[in-house]
Amino acid sequence: xxxxxxxxxxxxxxxxxxxxxxxxxxxxxxxxxxxxxxxxxxxxxxxxxxxxxxxxxxxxxxxxxxxxxxxxxxxxxxxxxxxxxxxxxxxxxxxxxxxxxxxxxxxxxxxxxxxxxxxxxxxxxxxxxxxxxxxxxxxxxxxxxxxxxxxxxxxxxxxxxxxxxxxxxxxxxxxxxxxxxxxxxxxxxxxxxxxxxxxxxxxxxxxxxxxxxxxxxxxxxxxxxxxxxxxxxxxxxxxxxxxxxxxxxxxxxxxxxxxxxxxxxxxxxxxxxxxxxxxxxxxxxxxxxxxxxxxxxxxxxxxxxxxxxxxxxxxxxxxxxxxxxxxxxxxxxxxxxxxxxxxxxxxxxxxxxxxxxxxxxxxxxxxxxxxxxxxxxxxxxxxxxxxxxxxxxxxxxxxxxxxxxxxxxxxxxxxxxxxxxxxxxxxxxxxxx
Numbered sequence: 001x002x003x004x005x006x007x008x009x010x011x012x013x014x015x016x017x018x019x020x021x022x023x024x025x026x027x028x029x030x031x032x033x034x035x036x037x038x039x040x041x042x043x044x045x046x047x048x049x050x051x052x053x054x055x056x057x058x059x060x061x062x063x064x065x066x067x068x069x070x071x072x073x074x075x076x077x078x079x080x081x082x083x084x085x086x087x088x089x090x091x092x093x094x095x096x097x098x099x100x101x102x103x104x105x106x107x108x109x110x111x112x113x114x115x116x117x118x119x120x121x122x123x124x125x126x127x128x129x130x131x132x133x134x135x136x137x138x139x140x141x142x143x144x145x146x147x148x149x150x151x152x153x154x155x156x157x158x159x160x161x162x163x164x165x166x167x168x169x170x171x172x173x174x175x176x177x178x179x180x181x182x183x184x185x186x187x188x189x190x191x192x193x194x195x196x197x198x199x200x201x202x203x204x205x206x207x208x209x210x211x212x213x214x215x216x217x218x219x220x221x222x223x224x225x226x227x228x229x230x231x232x233x234x235x236x237x238x239x240x241x242x243x244x245x246x247x248x249x250x251x252x253x254x255x256x257x258x259x260x261x262x263x264x265x266x267x268x269x270x271x272x273x274x275x276x277x278x279x280x281x282x283x284x285x286x287x288x289x290x291x292x293x294x295x296x297x298x299x300x301x302x303x304x305x306x307x308x309x310x311x312x313x314x315x316x317x318x319x320x321x322x323x324x325x326x327x328x329x330x331x332x333x334x335x336x337x338x339x340x341x342x343x344x345x346x347x348x349x350x351x352x353x354x355x356x357x358x359x360x361x362x363x364x365x366x367x368x369x370x371x372x373x374x375x376x377x378x379x380x381x382x383x384x385x386x387x388x389x390x391x392x393x394x395x396x397x398x399x400x401x402x403x404x405x406x407x408x409x410x411x412x413x414x415x416x417x418x419x420x421x422x423x424x425x426x427x428x429x430x431x432x433x
Contacts, residue, residue, distance in 0.1 A: 070088075306335075313329050
Protein backbone atom coordinates (compact mmCIF):
# COMPACT_ATOMS: atom_id res chain seq x y z
CA UNK A 1 0.00 0.00 0.00
CA UNK A 2 1.08 3.56 -0.68
CA UNK A 3 0.90 4.47 3.01
CA UNK A 4 3.40 1.85 4.08
CA UNK A 5 6.06 3.19 1.69
CA UNK A 6 6.49 6.47 3.55
CA UNK A 7 5.27 5.40 6.98
CA UNK A 8 7.84 2.66 7.71
CA UNK A 9 10.93 4.82 7.05
CA UNK A 10 9.61 7.36 9.55
CA UNK A 11 9.21 4.67 12.19
CA UNK A 12 12.64 3.22 11.48
CA UNK A 13 14.21 6.67 11.67
CA UNK A 14 12.66 7.54 15.02
CA UNK A 15 13.39 4.09 16.50
CA UNK A 16 17.06 4.64 15.70
CA UNK A 17 17.28 8.26 16.78
CA UNK A 18 15.35 7.97 20.04
CA UNK A 19 16.34 4.65 21.64
CA UNK A 20 16.42 6.16 25.14
CA UNK A 21 12.67 6.88 25.22
CA UNK A 22 11.79 3.40 26.48
CA UNK A 23 14.44 3.22 29.19
CA UNK A 24 12.71 5.22 31.94
CA UNK A 25 9.90 2.72 32.51
CA UNK A 26 12.31 -0.27 32.34
CA UNK A 27 14.58 1.25 35.00
CA UNK A 28 11.68 1.68 37.43
CA UNK A 29 10.41 -1.79 36.66
CA UNK A 30 13.83 -3.36 37.15
CA UNK A 31 14.24 -1.53 40.47
CA UNK A 32 10.83 -2.81 41.65
CA UNK A 33 11.70 -6.38 40.61
CA UNK A 34 15.01 -6.24 42.50
CA UNK A 35 13.27 -4.83 45.56
CA UNK A 36 10.83 -7.76 45.59
CA UNK A 37 13.69 -10.27 45.17
CA UNK A 38 15.23 -8.92 48.37
CA UNK A 39 12.01 -9.41 50.33
CA UNK A 40 11.90 -13.20 50.74
CA UNK A 41 10.05 -13.29 54.08
CA UNK A 42 6.23 -13.25 54.04
CA UNK A 43 5.96 -9.95 55.91
CA UNK A 44 4.74 -6.38 55.45
CA UNK A 45 7.85 -5.41 53.44
CA UNK A 46 7.07 -8.07 50.85
CA UNK A 47 3.46 -6.83 50.63
CA UNK A 48 4.69 -3.29 49.95
CA UNK A 49 7.18 -4.54 47.34
CA UNK A 50 4.46 -6.56 45.59
CA UNK A 51 2.18 -3.51 45.51
CA UNK A 52 4.96 -1.37 44.05
CA UNK A 53 5.73 -3.96 41.36
CA UNK A 54 2.03 -4.21 40.47
CA UNK A 55 1.93 -0.44 39.92
CA UNK A 56 4.99 -0.60 37.64
CA UNK A 57 3.56 -3.46 35.58
CA UNK A 58 0.21 -1.67 35.32
CA UNK A 59 0.98 -0.02 31.94
CA UNK A 60 3.10 -2.74 30.32
CA UNK A 61 1.85 -6.13 31.56
CA UNK A 62 -1.62 -5.97 33.07
CA UNK A 63 -1.77 -9.72 33.69
CA UNK A 64 1.43 -9.64 35.75
CA UNK A 65 0.22 -6.50 37.55
CA UNK A 66 -3.00 -8.26 38.62
CA UNK A 67 -0.99 -11.30 39.73
CA UNK A 68 1.31 -9.17 41.94
CA UNK A 69 -1.57 -7.15 43.41
CA UNK A 70 -3.59 -10.28 44.24
CA UNK A 71 -0.54 -11.86 45.87
CA UNK A 72 -0.07 -8.68 47.91
CA UNK A 73 -3.74 -8.76 48.95
CA UNK A 74 -3.59 -12.43 49.96
CA UNK A 75 -0.42 -12.01 52.02
CA UNK A 76 -1.64 -8.78 53.64
CA UNK A 77 -4.78 -10.56 54.84
CA UNK A 78 -2.81 -13.55 56.11
CA UNK A 79 -0.54 -11.34 58.26
CA UNK A 80 -3.31 -8.83 59.17
CA UNK A 81 -1.48 -5.93 57.51
CA UNK A 82 -4.34 -3.43 57.05
CA UNK A 83 -2.33 -0.80 55.20
CA UNK A 84 -1.00 -3.34 52.69
CA UNK A 85 -4.48 -4.80 52.20
CA UNK A 86 -6.00 -1.37 51.47
CA UNK A 87 -3.14 -0.55 49.09
CA UNK A 88 -3.60 -3.82 47.17
CA UNK A 89 -7.37 -3.31 46.96
CA UNK A 90 -7.07 0.20 45.57
CA UNK A 91 -4.33 -0.89 43.12
CA UNK A 92 -6.68 -3.59 41.81
CA UNK A 93 -9.44 -0.98 41.61
CA UNK A 94 -7.28 1.39 39.57
CA UNK A 95 -6.35 -1.39 37.13
CA UNK A 96 -9.99 -2.39 36.68
CA UNK A 97 -10.83 1.26 36.01
CA UNK A 98 -8.03 1.36 33.40
CA UNK A 99 -9.64 -1.63 31.69
CA UNK A 100 -12.96 0.19 31.43
CA UNK A 101 -14.66 -1.45 34.43
CA UNK A 102 -15.40 1.45 36.81
CA UNK A 103 -18.23 -0.43 38.57
CA UNK A 104 -15.93 -3.34 39.47
CA UNK A 105 -13.25 -0.83 40.42
CA UNK A 106 -15.60 0.83 42.91
CA UNK A 107 -16.16 -2.47 44.74
CA UNK A 108 -12.42 -2.70 45.49
CA UNK A 109 -12.10 1.01 46.29
CA UNK A 110 -14.97 0.94 48.80
CA UNK A 111 -13.46 -2.14 50.47
CA UNK A 112 -10.20 -0.19 50.75
CA UNK A 113 -12.06 2.85 52.09
CA UNK A 114 -13.71 0.76 54.82
CA UNK A 115 -10.29 -0.44 56.01
CA UNK A 116 -8.95 3.13 56.02
CA UNK A 117 -11.95 4.41 58.00
CA UNK A 118 -11.41 1.69 60.61
CA UNK A 119 -7.73 2.65 60.99
CA UNK A 120 -7.13 6.33 61.93
CA UNK A 121 -3.44 5.96 61.05
CA UNK A 122 -4.35 5.48 57.37
CA UNK A 123 -5.69 9.00 56.86
CA UNK A 124 -3.35 9.80 53.96
CA UNK A 125 -4.19 6.55 52.20
CA UNK A 126 -7.87 7.24 52.85
CA UNK A 127 -7.59 10.51 50.92
CA UNK A 128 -5.95 8.63 48.02
CA UNK A 129 -8.74 6.06 48.00
CA UNK A 130 -11.40 8.81 48.02
CA UNK A 131 -9.64 10.40 45.06
CA UNK A 132 -9.61 7.06 43.20
CA UNK A 133 -13.33 6.62 43.91
CA UNK A 134 -13.87 10.05 42.35
CA UNK A 135 -11.92 8.99 39.24
CA UNK A 136 -14.08 5.88 38.83
CA UNK A 137 -17.27 7.94 39.12
CA UNK A 138 -15.82 10.37 36.57
CA UNK A 139 -15.36 7.47 34.14
CA UNK A 140 -19.02 6.54 34.77
CA UNK A 141 -19.87 10.17 33.84
CA UNK A 142 -21.33 10.61 37.33
CA UNK A 143 -19.64 13.97 37.81
CA UNK A 144 -21.63 15.00 40.89
CA UNK A 145 -20.45 11.90 42.80
CA UNK A 146 -16.91 12.38 41.49
CA UNK A 147 -16.73 15.96 42.81
CA UNK A 148 -18.22 14.81 46.13
CA UNK A 149 -15.39 12.31 46.69
CA UNK A 150 -12.71 14.68 45.37
CA UNK A 151 -13.96 17.30 47.85
CA UNK A 152 -13.82 14.78 50.72
CA UNK A 153 -10.24 13.95 49.73
CA UNK A 154 -9.34 17.66 49.60
CA UNK A 155 -10.56 18.19 53.20
CA UNK A 156 -8.28 15.41 54.47
CA UNK A 157 -5.35 16.58 52.35
CA UNK A 158 -5.77 20.12 53.69
CA UNK A 159 -5.70 18.79 57.27
CA UNK A 160 -2.54 16.81 56.48
CA UNK A 161 -1.03 19.67 54.42
CA UNK A 162 -0.49 17.08 51.70
CA UNK A 163 0.43 19.11 48.59
CA UNK A 164 0.72 16.00 46.44
CA UNK A 165 -2.81 14.88 47.32
CA UNK A 166 -4.21 18.39 46.83
CA UNK A 167 -2.54 18.61 43.43
CA UNK A 168 -4.09 15.32 42.33
CA UNK A 169 -7.58 16.32 43.47
CA UNK A 170 -7.57 19.76 41.83
CA UNK A 171 -6.21 18.23 38.63
CA UNK A 172 -9.08 15.73 38.61
CA UNK A 173 -11.66 18.45 39.22
CA UNK A 174 -10.10 20.34 36.31
CA UNK A 175 -10.59 17.25 34.12
CA UNK A 176 -14.31 17.26 34.94
CA UNK A 177 -14.66 20.94 34.03
CA UNK A 178 -12.72 20.23 30.83
CA UNK A 179 -15.11 17.41 30.00
CA UNK A 180 -18.06 19.75 30.54
CA UNK A 181 -16.52 22.41 28.29
CA UNK A 182 -15.97 24.92 31.11
CA UNK A 183 -12.47 25.82 29.95
CA UNK A 184 -11.77 28.73 32.30
CA UNK A 185 -12.75 26.75 35.40
CA UNK A 186 -10.73 23.79 34.14
CA UNK A 187 -7.68 25.99 33.66
CA UNK A 188 -8.13 27.54 37.11
CA UNK A 189 -8.07 24.10 38.75
CA UNK A 190 -5.15 22.88 36.63
CA UNK A 191 -3.14 25.94 37.68
CA UNK A 192 -3.93 25.25 41.34
CA UNK A 193 -2.83 21.64 40.88
CA UNK A 194 0.40 22.75 39.21
CA UNK A 195 1.22 25.09 42.09
CA UNK A 196 0.75 22.33 44.67
CA UNK A 197 3.00 19.97 42.71
CA UNK A 198 5.59 22.74 42.42
CA UNK A 199 5.50 23.27 46.21
CA UNK A 200 5.90 19.53 46.63
CA UNK A 201 8.88 19.46 44.23
CA UNK A 202 7.10 16.80 42.16
CA UNK A 203 8.08 17.25 38.49
CA UNK A 204 6.33 14.07 37.31
CA UNK A 205 2.92 15.15 38.60
CA UNK A 206 3.48 18.72 37.42
CA UNK A 207 4.24 17.37 33.94
CA UNK A 208 0.81 15.75 33.74
CA UNK A 209 -0.87 18.98 34.83
CA UNK A 210 1.09 20.96 32.22
CA UNK A 211 -0.29 18.62 29.57
CA UNK A 212 -3.81 19.37 30.77
CA UNK A 213 -3.15 23.11 30.75
CA UNK A 214 -1.79 22.87 27.20
CA UNK A 215 -4.95 21.09 26.04
CA UNK A 216 -7.09 23.98 27.34
CA UNK A 217 -4.88 26.67 25.79
CA UNK A 218 -5.14 24.84 22.45
CA UNK A 219 -8.93 24.71 22.77
CA UNK A 220 -8.91 28.46 23.31
CA UNK A 221 -6.43 28.96 20.42
CA UNK A 222 -4.02 30.65 22.85
CA UNK A 223 -0.94 29.30 21.07
CA UNK A 224 1.67 31.45 22.81
CA UNK A 225 0.62 30.15 26.24
CA UNK A 226 0.29 26.62 24.87
CA UNK A 227 3.83 26.56 23.46
CA UNK A 228 5.25 27.99 26.72
CA UNK A 229 3.57 25.27 28.78
CA UNK A 230 4.59 22.55 26.30
CA UNK A 231 8.22 23.68 26.34
CA UNK A 232 8.34 23.51 30.15
CA UNK A 233 6.61 20.14 30.12
CA UNK A 234 8.91 18.63 27.51
CA UNK A 235 11.98 19.64 29.49
CA UNK A 236 10.61 18.07 32.69
CA UNK A 237 9.45 14.88 30.98
CA UNK A 238 12.73 14.22 29.19
CA UNK A 239 14.73 14.94 32.34
CA UNK A 240 12.60 12.52 34.38
CA UNK A 241 12.06 10.00 31.54
CA UNK A 242 8.30 10.32 31.88
CA UNK A 243 7.48 8.69 28.55
CA UNK A 244 3.73 8.36 29.05
CA UNK A 245 3.37 12.11 29.59
CA UNK A 246 5.82 12.79 26.75
CA UNK A 247 3.65 10.82 24.30
CA UNK A 248 0.64 12.94 25.28
CA UNK A 249 2.71 16.13 25.02
CA UNK A 250 3.81 15.24 21.47
CA UNK A 251 0.11 14.75 20.72
CA UNK A 252 -0.53 18.31 21.90
CA UNK A 253 2.35 19.55 19.73
CA UNK A 254 0.66 17.71 16.84
CA UNK A 255 -2.56 19.65 17.41
CA UNK A 256 -0.70 22.95 17.86
CA UNK A 257 1.28 22.51 14.63
CA UNK A 258 -1.83 21.40 12.73
CA UNK A 259 -3.84 24.39 13.97
CA UNK A 260 -1.04 26.81 13.03
CA UNK A 261 -0.73 25.28 9.54
CA UNK A 262 2.60 23.43 9.89
CA UNK A 263 1.44 20.00 8.71
CA UNK A 264 4.90 18.51 8.18
CA UNK A 265 5.89 19.30 11.77
CA UNK A 266 2.50 18.07 12.97
CA UNK A 267 3.10 14.74 11.23
CA UNK A 268 6.59 14.48 12.73
CA UNK A 269 5.31 15.00 16.29
CA UNK A 270 2.40 12.63 15.66
CA UNK A 271 4.74 9.81 14.65
CA UNK A 272 6.91 10.47 17.72
CA UNK A 273 3.83 10.27 19.93
CA UNK A 274 2.61 7.05 18.31
CA UNK A 275 5.98 5.39 18.71
CA UNK A 276 5.91 5.89 22.48
CA UNK A 277 2.27 4.82 22.83
CA UNK A 278 3.14 1.64 20.94
CA UNK A 279 6.12 0.92 23.21
CA UNK A 280 3.99 1.46 26.29
CA UNK A 281 1.17 -0.65 24.84
CA UNK A 282 -1.19 2.27 25.54
CA UNK A 283 -4.08 1.31 23.25
CA UNK A 284 -6.22 4.33 24.09
CA UNK A 285 -3.35 6.69 23.23
CA UNK A 286 -2.47 4.72 20.11
CA UNK A 287 -6.04 4.87 18.78
CA UNK A 288 -6.15 8.66 19.25
CA UNK A 289 -2.73 8.89 17.58
CA UNK A 290 -3.96 7.06 14.47
CA UNK A 291 -6.91 9.45 14.24
CA UNK A 292 -4.53 12.43 14.50
CA UNK A 293 -2.46 10.99 11.63
CA UNK A 294 -5.64 10.48 9.61
CA UNK A 295 -6.73 14.10 10.16
CA UNK A 296 -3.34 15.35 8.97
CA UNK A 297 -3.64 13.24 5.79
CA UNK A 298 -7.12 14.69 5.17
CA UNK A 299 -5.70 18.22 5.39
CA UNK A 300 -2.97 17.14 2.94
CA UNK A 301 -5.71 15.67 0.71
CA UNK A 302 -4.17 12.18 0.99
CA UNK A 303 -7.52 10.55 1.59
CA UNK A 304 -6.48 6.90 1.05
CA UNK A 305 -3.73 7.29 3.66
CA UNK A 306 -6.31 8.90 5.96
CA UNK A 307 -8.59 5.87 5.53
CA UNK A 308 -5.74 3.51 6.42
CA UNK A 309 -4.89 5.31 9.68
CA UNK A 310 -8.53 5.87 10.65
CA UNK A 311 -9.32 2.16 10.17
CA UNK A 312 -6.29 1.20 12.28
CA UNK A 313 -7.50 3.50 15.04
CA UNK A 314 -11.07 2.23 14.79
CA UNK A 315 -9.93 -1.39 15.13
CA UNK A 316 -8.13 -0.53 18.37
CA UNK A 317 -11.15 1.47 19.60
CA UNK A 318 -13.39 -1.57 19.10
CA UNK A 319 -11.02 -3.67 21.20
CA UNK A 320 -11.03 -1.25 24.13
CA UNK A 321 -14.71 -0.36 23.67
CA UNK A 322 -14.33 3.35 24.43
CA UNK A 323 -17.33 5.27 23.08
CA UNK A 324 -15.48 8.58 22.62
CA UNK A 325 -12.76 7.08 20.42
CA UNK A 326 -15.32 5.06 18.42
CA UNK A 327 -17.18 8.30 17.74
CA UNK A 328 -13.96 10.05 16.66
CA UNK A 329 -13.02 7.14 14.38
CA UNK A 330 -16.30 7.22 12.47
CA UNK A 331 -16.07 11.02 12.19
CA UNK A 332 -12.60 10.86 10.62
CA UNK A 333 -13.66 8.03 8.27
CA UNK A 334 -16.68 10.10 7.21
CA UNK A 335 -14.42 13.05 6.37
CA UNK A 336 -11.96 10.84 4.45
CA UNK A 337 -14.72 9.23 2.35
CA UNK A 338 -16.19 12.67 1.68
CA UNK A 339 -12.77 13.73 0.35
CA UNK A 340 -12.86 10.74 -2.00
CA UNK A 341 -16.40 11.75 -3.09
CA UNK A 342 -17.76 8.45 -1.76
CA UNK A 343 -20.77 10.13 -0.18
CA UNK A 344 -22.64 6.91 0.62
CA UNK A 345 -19.85 5.62 2.89
CA UNK A 346 -19.31 9.12 4.25
CA UNK A 347 -22.98 9.26 5.26
CA UNK A 348 -22.87 5.74 6.77
CA UNK A 349 -19.94 6.65 9.03
CA UNK A 350 -21.52 10.02 9.87
CA UNK A 351 -24.66 8.19 11.04
CA UNK A 352 -22.57 5.83 13.18
CA UNK A 353 -20.72 8.80 14.63
CA UNK A 354 -24.04 10.45 15.52
CA UNK A 355 -25.25 7.26 17.24
CA UNK A 356 -22.21 7.27 19.52
CA UNK A 357 -22.53 11.04 20.04
CA UNK A 358 -26.20 10.63 21.04
CA UNK A 359 -25.21 7.85 23.43
CA UNK A 360 -22.68 10.17 25.12
CA UNK A 361 -25.14 13.07 25.15
CA UNK A 362 -27.90 10.98 26.76
CA UNK A 363 -25.53 9.82 29.46
CA UNK A 364 -24.32 13.37 30.03
CA UNK A 365 -27.89 14.73 29.99
CA UNK A 366 -28.80 12.30 32.77
CA UNK A 367 -25.73 13.43 34.67
CA UNK A 368 -26.53 17.11 34.06
CA UNK A 369 -30.05 16.55 35.37
CA UNK A 370 -28.60 14.80 38.42
CA UNK A 371 -26.18 17.68 38.94
CA UNK A 372 -28.95 20.30 38.71
CA UNK A 373 -31.09 18.21 41.10
CA UNK A 374 -28.17 18.06 43.53
CA UNK A 375 -27.70 21.83 43.26
CA UNK A 376 -31.45 22.36 43.75
CA UNK A 377 -31.46 20.13 46.84
CA UNK A 378 -28.42 21.98 48.19
CA UNK A 379 -30.02 25.39 47.57
CA UNK A 380 -33.29 24.17 49.10
CA UNK A 381 -31.48 22.92 52.21
CA UNK A 382 -29.67 26.25 52.53
CA UNK A 383 -32.99 28.11 52.16
CA UNK A 384 -34.64 25.85 54.77
CA UNK A 385 -31.72 26.37 57.16
CA UNK A 386 -32.01 30.11 56.60
CA UNK A 387 -35.73 29.96 57.31
CA UNK A 388 -35.14 27.92 60.47
CA UNK A 389 -32.60 30.46 61.69
CA UNK A 390 -35.05 33.29 60.97
CA UNK A 391 -37.78 31.43 62.85
CA UNK A 392 -35.44 30.79 65.78
CA UNK A 393 -34.62 34.50 65.93
CA UNK A 394 -38.32 35.39 65.87
CA UNK A 395 -39.01 32.86 68.65
CA UNK A 396 -36.11 34.20 70.74
CA UNK A 397 -37.33 37.77 70.31
CA UNK A 398 -40.93 36.75 71.08
CA UNK A 399 -39.83 34.89 74.20
CA UNK A 400 -37.74 37.85 75.35
CA UNK A 401 -40.66 40.20 74.76
CA UNK A 402 -43.02 37.84 76.59
CA UNK A 403 -40.64 37.68 79.55
CA UNK A 404 -40.58 41.48 79.75
CA UNK A 405 -44.38 41.57 79.63
CA UNK A 406 -44.65 38.83 82.29
CA UNK A 407 -42.10 40.52 84.53
CA UNK A 408 -43.87 43.87 84.04
CA UNK A 409 -47.28 42.41 84.81
CA UNK A 410 -45.89 40.55 87.82
CA UNK A 411 -44.36 43.76 89.12
CA UNK A 412 -47.60 45.59 88.52
CA UNK A 413 -49.54 42.88 90.36
CA UNK A 414 -47.16 43.11 93.33
CA UNK A 415 -47.60 46.90 93.39
CA UNK A 416 -51.38 46.59 93.22
CA UNK A 417 -51.42 43.94 95.94
CA UNK A 418 -49.20 46.11 98.12
CA UNK A 419 -51.39 49.15 97.52
CA UNK A 420 -54.49 47.11 98.32
CA UNK A 421 -52.97 45.89 101.58
CA UNK A 422 -52.09 49.46 102.57
CA UNK A 423 -55.67 50.61 101.83
CA UNK A 424 -57.14 47.72 103.86
CA UNK A 425 -54.93 48.54 106.85
CA UNK A 426 -55.95 52.19 106.69
CA UNK A 427 -59.62 51.22 106.54
CA UNK A 428 -59.24 48.97 109.56
CA UNK A 429 -57.64 51.76 111.54
CA UNK A 430 -60.42 54.13 110.54
CA UNK A 431 -63.08 51.59 111.56
CA UNK A 432 -61.35 50.94 114.91
CA UNK A 433 -61.34 54.63 115.75
